[in-house]
Each structure stands twice: as C-alpha cells, then as structure tokens.
Amino acid sequence: MLTSILFDLDNTLILFDEARFFQEYFRRIETLFADLMPADIFRKRLISATQALLQNNGEMTNVEYFLKAFNEQSANRRDKLWNRFLYFYETEYDKIKVKVTLPDDLHETFDKIVRTGLKLVLASNPIFPLNVQMKRLAWAGLDHFHFDLVTHIENMSFCKPRIEYYLEICQKIHEPPEACLMVGNDPINDMIATRAGLKTYLTDDSKDSWRVTLDVSEDLLKDQILDIPEPDFKGPLSDVRLVVQRYSENPSVITRTDVTSK
Numbered sequence: 001m002l003t004s005i006l007f008d009l010d011n012t013l014i015l016f017d018e019a020r021f022f023q024e025y026f027r028r029i030e031t032l033f034a035d036l037m038p039a040d041i042f043r044k045r046l047i048s049a050t051q052a053l054l055q056n057n058g059e060m061t062n063v064e065y066f067l068k069a070f071n072e073q074s075a076n077r078r079d080k081l082w083n084r085f086l087y088f089y090e091t092e093y094d095k096i097k098v099k100v101t102l103p104d105d106l107h108e109t110f111d112k113i114v115r116t117g118l119k120l121v122l123a124s125n126p127i128f129p130l131n132v133q134m135k136r137l138a139w140a141g142l143d144h145f146h147f148d149l150v151t152h153i154e155n156m157s158f159c160k161p162r163i164e165y166y167l168e169i170c171q172k173i174h175e176p177p178e179a180c181l182m183v184g185n186d187p188i189n190d191m192i193a194t195r196a197g198l199k200t201y202l203t204d205d206s207k208d209s210w211r212v213t214l215d216v217s218e219d220l221l222k223d224q225i226l227d228i229p230e231p232d233f234k235g236p237l238s239d240v241r242l243v244v245q246r247y248s249e250n251p252s253v254i255t256r257t258d259v260t261s262k
Helices: 018-032 039-055 062-070 073-090 105-115 129-139 163-173 193-194 218-223 236-247
Strands: 004-007 117-120 180-186 200-204 233-235
Touching: 004 163, 004 233, 018 039, 018 073, 039 062, 062 073, 073 129, 073 163, 105 236, 163 193, 180 193, 180 236, 193 200, 200 236, 233 236
Parallel strands: 004 117, 004 180, 180 200, 200 233
Antiparallel strands: none
C-alpha cells in the first residue's frame, strides 16, 4: 500500500540552471563573509564542509556537522558563523536572479495527489535551512501545500545519497519504506532510495545537468564506487499521478515492467 510520496525539489519540481545559479550564489555569499576570510578560502571551506556532510553518521544534526567541518574553532565562533549564514539567507538570497520554469501540469498533478490523502515530503537534500527550502518551494508556487515533512539542515542527520537519509524520513513520518515513493531527477541522490526499500520514480522533465558544485555525492561519482540502481518508474513528473492511481487500484501489480512513458 502506498501511503507517502517524497519529492526532490531542484530540477524536479522547479527547472533551472543550477550551475549558473550557484555562480551568483557564491559571488553574493563570499561578499557577505569578506570580513571574516578571503573569498577563495571561504568558497573552498563551504564546498568541502557541504560535501563532508556525506560522512555524518547520525550522531549530530547536519548543521552541527557542517559547522564543525567548516571551522574547527570554538563553539562561539561556530555560532557567529551560522548567524552570518542565516543573515545571508534572510537578506541576500532572494536577490539572486534565477530563471525558473515548471514541469508540465505541475499544479494539476499536485492537486490530484493531495486529494488522495497521501503524506507529502519535500525531500530536498538537507544542506540548507528551512527558510531556503521554502523559498525555493515558493518558486514552484507550491508553498501553500501542506507537507508532512520538509527536510533541511537543522532537522536531519544524514544527506543524500546515504540510504539512512531515507530511513530517517520514514522514521519521522512513521511509515515503512515499502509504503513510500521517492520522486526525483537525480540517478544517484534520488534513486538510491531503492536500497532503503522505497519505490522510485526518475523524472525526465529537466534537460539540465544533474551535477552541481554543492553536491555531497561528488566523491562517489568521481570514484565511481556507487552502483546506481534502476528506477522502478521513469517519465515526466505529471505521470506520477498514474503511478499513484495504479497503486490505489491494485498495489500488487506495480513492478518495474510498469514504467510510465509518453
């Protein structure tokens, strides 16, 4: 029985050039931290600390792990740094120019899924605070929908593509993995949910590259040590509702041979 759907965000619910976006992101955030460290050092620390989140074993939240990796100095220093990050996201983040398009029939798709009563999770990689996740959700015009869980850097202790990330979500929403469907565009970060026991749906709406600078799975891709699982389903985001319909009609017939396509 399907009870819950997890949705990735970037280039799943919103379609945009992530590489271009992060160029502007780095320019603005480096300026705000200029009094604390040179831009090149800041960028290296930000990227390395974000990618280090892959090593978080669940003993602390992602924000605690990030700040420890970013700066090993005193707790007071880490608090100062985090407050500066929060200030950036409150005052400068919205000034970053981003051209966003939406997958076909996005709002109609969500309207139909919401009416099924399934639990909804915004399963965007938790490397940003909650307000940033919600700002980007607003780009899709979906911020008025109720999500049973939004994963962010302060409420999660794992990141994609750790299978523990998906198990932590299932624990938080009180649902078994086999009752959940993960929907996303990333063959590594999203489809790894198969190994946690979830069903998976790989979207093909985005034509943009799915690798970006702030990607905690970068080392896995570089070393080619990860065997990427095949998705259970593949197609445009709008066809997710067909999978939901099939589950509601007869859950036992949903197999990999039922991959949707247009």
